[in-house]
Amino acid sequence: xxxxxLSWLSAPYVLWMALFVVIPLIVVVVYAFTKELAxxxxxxxxxxxxxxAGYAAVFARxxxxxxxxxxxxxxxxxxxxxxxxxxxxxFRRVANMLIMLPMWMNFLLRTYxxxxxxxxxxxxxxxxxxxxxxxxxxxxxxALNGAFGLxxxxxxxxxxxxxxxxxxxxxxxxxxxxxxxxxIFSVIEKIDPRVIEAAQDLGANSxxxxxxxxxxxxLPGVLSGVTMVFIPSVSTFVISRLLGGGTTILLGDLIEMxxxxxxxxxxxxxxxxxxxxxIVLVCMGIMNRxxxxxxxxxxx
Amino acid sequence: MKxxxxxxxxxxxxxxxxxxxxxxxxxxxxxVYNWGEYIDMSVLEDFQKETGIxxxxxxxxxxxxxxxxxxxxxxxxxxxxxxxxxxxRLIEEDKLEPLNFDNIPNFSDVDxxxxxxxxxxxxxxxxxxxxxxxGVIYNTTMVDEADTGSWDLLWNEKYSNDILMIDNSRDxxxxxxxxxxxxxxxxxxxxxxxxxxxxIEQKSVLQGYAMDQIFSxxxxxNAAIGTYYYGxxxxxxxxxxxxxxxxxxxxxxxxxxxxxxxxGAANKENAExxxxxxxxxxxxxxxxxxxxxxxxxxxxxxxxxxxxxxxPMAYPDAExxxxxxxxxxxxxxxLDLYTSEWLRLKA
Numbered sequence: 300x301x302x303x304x305l306s307w308l309s310a311p312y313v314l315w316m317a318l319f320v321v322i323p324l325i326v327v328v329v330y331a332f333t334k335e336l337a338x339x340x341x342x343x344x345x346x347x348x349x350x351x352a353g354y355a356a357v358f359a360r361x362x363x364x365x366x367x368x369x370x371x372x373x374x375x376x377x378x379x380x381x382x383x384x385x386x387x388x389x390f391r392r393v394a395n396m397l398i399m400l401p402m403w404m405n406f407l408l409r410t411y412x413x414x415x416x417x418x419x420x421x422x423x424x425x426x427x428x429x430x431x432x433x434x435x436x437x438x439x440x441x442a443l444n445g446a447f448g449l450x451x452x453x454x455x456x457x458x459x460x461x462x463x464x465x466x467x468x469x470x471x472x473x474x475x476x477x478x479x480x481x482x483i484f485s486v487i488e489k490i491d492p493r494v495i496e497a498a499q500d501l502g503a504n505s506x507x508x509x510x511x512x513x514x515x516x517x518l519p520g521v522l523s524g525v526t527m528v529f530i531p532s533v534s535t536f537v538i539s540r541l542l543g544g545g546t547t548i549l550l551g552d553l554i555e556m557x558x559x560x561x562x563x564x565x566x567x568x569x570x571x572x573x574x575x576x577x578i579v580l581v582c583m584g585i586m587n588r589x590x591x592x593x594x595x596x597x598x599x
Numbered sequence: 600m601k602x603x604x605x606x607x608x609x610x611x612x613x614x615x616x617x618x619x620x621x622x623x624x625x626x627x628x629x630x631v632y633n634w635g636e637y638i639d640m641s642v643l644e645d646f647q648k649e650t651g652i653x654x655x656x657x658x659x660x661x662x663x664x665x666x667x668x669x670x671x672x673x674x675x676x677x678x679x680x681x682x683x684x685x686x687x688r689l690i691e692e693d694k695l696e697p698l699n700f701d702n703i704p705n706f707s708d709v710d711x712x713x714x715x716x717x718x719x720x721x722x723x724x725x726x727x728x729x730x731x732x733x734g735v736i737y738n739t740t741m742v743d744e745a746d747t748g749s750w751d752l753l754w755n756e757k758y759s760n761d762i763l764m765i766d767n768s769r770d771x772x773x774x775x776x777x778x779x780x781x782x783x784x785x786x787x788x789x790x791x792x793x794x795x796x797x798x799i800e801q802k803s804v805l806q807g808y809a810m811d812q813i814f815s816x817x818x819x820x821n822a823a824i825g826t827y828y829y830g831x832x833x834x835x836x837x838x839x840x841x842x843x844x845x846x847x848x849x850x851x852x853x854x855x856x857x858x859x860x861x862x863g864a865a866n867k868e869n870a871e872x873x874x875x876x877x878x879x880x881x882x883x884x885x886x887x888x889x890x891x892x893x894x895x896x897x898x899x900x901x902x903x904x905x906x907x908x909x910x911p912m913a914y915p916d917a918e919x920x921x922x923x924x925x926x927x928x929x930x931x932x933x934l935d936l937y938t939s940e941w942l943r944l945k946a
Contacts, residue, residue, distance in 0.1 A: 337931070353939070357946045414812070419821040459760065462807045544807025545766045548945045561768045562938040563663045 330569035347570035354553060354571065361550040362578070364464060365532035368471035369479075372528045373521065375472070376479035380520075381513075383480075384487045395484075398477050410470055410541050417460035417542070424457040433457070462544030470538035471528075478527035486520030487513065522586060530579060550575055626651035629869040632665065632676040633658055634856065637729070639889035642882045649876070652869045669694065669861060676861055677870035680728050683855050684769070684926035687718035691928055695724045696860040702871035705878035705896075712920055713895045716855060717784070717927050725857035726874050727895035729886070731828050732923060733770070733852045734912065736813075740841050741823035750778040750847045752824055754797070759804045761823035763816055766808035768941035769926065770852070771798060774826065777849050783924045786933050795940040802944070817842060828854070829912050830892040844912055850922035855895075 334344045383394055401409060416422045427433060433455050440451035460466050490513060498512045536551030543549075550571065557568025631643075635658040643654045657676075659665040662685040669679065669689075681689070689695050700706055706726055713730065715722045735752055741761065746752055753762055753774070765771050773783045775794035785791065806822050814831070816822045818838040827835075832844045858874045860867060876882055883899035893913045894900060900908045908914060915923075929937070 350939075353942065354946065357942075415815070418815075418819060420819050421821070459806075540766075541812065545809065546802065546805065546807055546945070548942075553942075553946075556938075556941075558667075559661055559663055561663070562934075562941070563666070564935075564938070565667075 327569045327572055330566050331573045332570075334566050347567050348574070350567075351570070351574055357548060357550055357553050358575075358578070360547065361533050364468055364549065365471065365529050368468050368475070368532045369525055369529045371468070371472050372476050372479040372524070376476055376524060377483055377517075377521065380480045380483035381487060381517075383484050395481075398480055402477060406474060407537060409474065410537055413466075413470055413473065414461065414541050417466060419457045419459065419461075423460070427458070428456070461542060462546060464543065464547065466542040467539050467549075470542045471532040471535065474538065475528040475531055478531075479524035482523040482527065483517060483520040487517045490516050525586065526583060529582070533579060534575065626653075627866055627869055628653040628655060629677045629866050629873045630655045630675060631657070631678045631680075631873065632668075633678075633680045635660060637680070637856075637890060639885040642877070642885050645882065646873060646876045650872055652872060654873070677864040677866045678858055678873050679861055680856050680858050682926075683716065683718040683857070684928050686725050686857055686859060687926075688928035689859065689861075690719060690724055694862050696862050696864060696867060697723045698726065698860060698874070699867075699871060702868065703875045703878065705875050708878060708880070708896045708898050710895050710897055710900075712917070713855065717925050718855075719857070725859050726878060727855050727857045728877065729890065729892040730853060730855040730895055731830050731892045732846060732912070732915065733826060733828055733854070734832070734844050734846045736817055736825045736827055736832050736835065736842055736844050738817070738820055738823045738839075738841050739843050741820070747845055748848055750774055750849055753826060754778075754801050754804065755824075756804055758823050760806050762801075762805050763807060763809045763813055763822045763825035764798075764801065764805055765826050766810045768937050770826075771808075772937060772940065773852060773926070775801075777847070777851065777924075780849065783852060784927045784929065786930060788933070788936055791933070791936055791940060795944055798944050828892075830890070833891055846912065846915065846919060850924060853920070853923040853925050855925055 331347055332343055332345070333341045334346055335341055383391055386394065414421075418424070436455055437453045440449075440455075441453045443449050444451055444453065494512060494516070495508055498508045503511065534551045534554075536549060536555045539545075539547070539549040539552055554568050554571050554575075556562040557564045557571070629652050631654055633656070637658070638656075640656075643656055646652065647654055659668070662681050665679065665681055666685060666688070669676070686695070703726060709727055713727045716725075716727075719725045735747070735750070737747060737752065742752070742758065746755055746757065752758070753764060755762075765774070772791060772794050775797050776783060776785060776790060779790070779794060779797065781787075781790045781794070806816075809816060809825065813822075813825045813827055814835055817825055817835050820839065820841070829844060832842070836842045836844075858877060860870045860874075864870055877886070878896060880896065880898040880902060883894055883896040884902050887894040887899055887903065894903075900914065911919075
């Protein structure tokens with residue numbers, strides 16, 4: 300009953316959701332299932348979905364790159380978050396701030412800076428060059444060529460980082476890593492120390508404590524981290540354009556082309572967006588099902 | 600989605616109008632919709648001082664974005680300044696008002712070469728605002744002079760991994776068509792497919808596709824060859840004097856951004872007064888010196904620094920102009936083919 304009296308407090312949020320999430324979503328659905336005839340009349344159609352198989356390669360590439368980025372984020376983010384909870388509170392505050400610091404800068408700006416870092420005459424290649432790395436590499440290659448009759452290049456002057464899928468994954472990991480660390484950190488931090496003490500009292504060694512107690516209890520944090528990294532990664536278009544050199548496109552590029560590019564077909568763009576949303580929802584649903592049993596204790 | 604954008608923008612325009620009405624301009628107002636960073640803003644004040652007509656000025660980022668807003672509620676704007684192919688699309692869809700040229704006497708100052716263009720053959724709907732040519736930009740320290748002159752440079756294996764192609768289906772497929780000796784505006788699917796086949800071949804020598812990223816790539820000598828507009832090349836050259844530019848011998852794209860009045864505009868006469876003012880020597884000179892694209896006004900060309908007005912890349916002779924072609928709107932099935940072929944290249 301108490302809750303009901305305060306429910307009006309949620310009105311601003313409900314209004315916000317309705318205006319900027321629900322209504323646009325309905326617009327997307329309407330666009331996806333219609334097309335515009337030459338005279339300007341709109342008719343319902345499934346045509347927009349018929350050609351979807353043609354984009355299978357783009358779908359596959361986007362989901363694969365996003366999945367790789369997410370796994371790397373877990374591998375980097377989980378240990379970082381776990382170790383952070385073992386540090387004194389003062390250090391923890393500073394570390395937390397440092398993790399969030401890059402987010403105070405514009406996303407586009409940060410991605411552009413990576414472009415300058417990775418460029419052929421960019422910062423990293425310049426540093427490698429002035430440290431004599433390329434001379435060393437060329438010398439080494441020359442020696443190997445002499446010794447084994449190989450044909451390794453001996454005139455390397457730079458490493459081509461940009462325009463590779465590796466650069467795209469790097470951009471995703473860099474931009475979205477904080478969204479993996481922070482939820483894991485806040486979940487581990489809230490684990491009741493008495494649970495761990497109990498495990499220790501019952502004779503578990505530190506490895507067992509981690510494996511049987513801390514890790515299962517931290518899974519909800521991992522799950523929300525995965526969601527927060529995977530979804531923006533799968534739909535990004537700026538990262539692939541700036542760091543990927545535009546040679547291979549991702550779903551985000553494909554959709555953007557339909558709205559602001561030469562292709563201009565909002566109906567098809569909406570259909571692609573809708574299919575993407577459904578696939579992401581299914582992925583998330585499956586994952587949450589896996590996490591459910593173990594995560595329950597902390598979810599409450 | 601576009602309806603929603605249109606609504607929001609409509610509200611913004613309405614608000615601008617309300618605040619404008621408070622100012623009390625007795626001669627009314629004119630709502631202008633132009634590309635971003637594409638005018639000397641003081642020209643608007645001058646116009647207002649001279650005529651008493653209040654200018655509500657809004658900008659867009661792409662022809663398609665403008666089209667989406669116009670499609671929502673075209674009557675919000677009195678003057679729009681889209682590019683050639685978009686003008687031809689708007690004419691085909693009957694979304695433009697024919698101009699009364701009696702109210703635009705300064706139209707006589709427009710270069711005859713630019714009158715009756717492909718996108719508006721009888722010149723009923725548009726008055727050119729700015730124009731320019733696309734060409735090849737190259738770094739003289741990295742590229743052998745003997746290899747330049749043709750679109751072939753963009754396919755030259757010698758410069759493998761040093762070449763940037765334009766990241767836009769119409770321009771990229773257009774270049775490939777021109778290189779094969781076809782028209783930019785061809786509607787023959789076989790020619791388009793052949794062009795895209797050659798683009799797929801080209802992919803192995805490319806460093807990547809770029810639009811505005813080309814500025815930092817060329818300025819920092821991170822790539823040797825790229826293709827863009829001459830006005831933008833001048834900006835790049837300011838930051839890297841090793842860069843040079845040429846117009847390919849097969850012919851190239853001339854783009855024109857022109858002033859039009861959308862159907863149902865509320866202030867048509869004010870719009871014509873505005874267009875006329877923009878064609879005056881005084882306003883044309885100010886705009887040209889602000890953005891450095893080529894001006895269509897002959898009197899302005901005379902007033903410009905001779906070094907600029909005699910620049911053969913900015914104001915080429917008739918022989919080169921004859922080889923240039925502007926984009927017109929393509930039929931929907933060809934546009935769809937462009938999209939699917941572009942994905943064949945990129946996906």
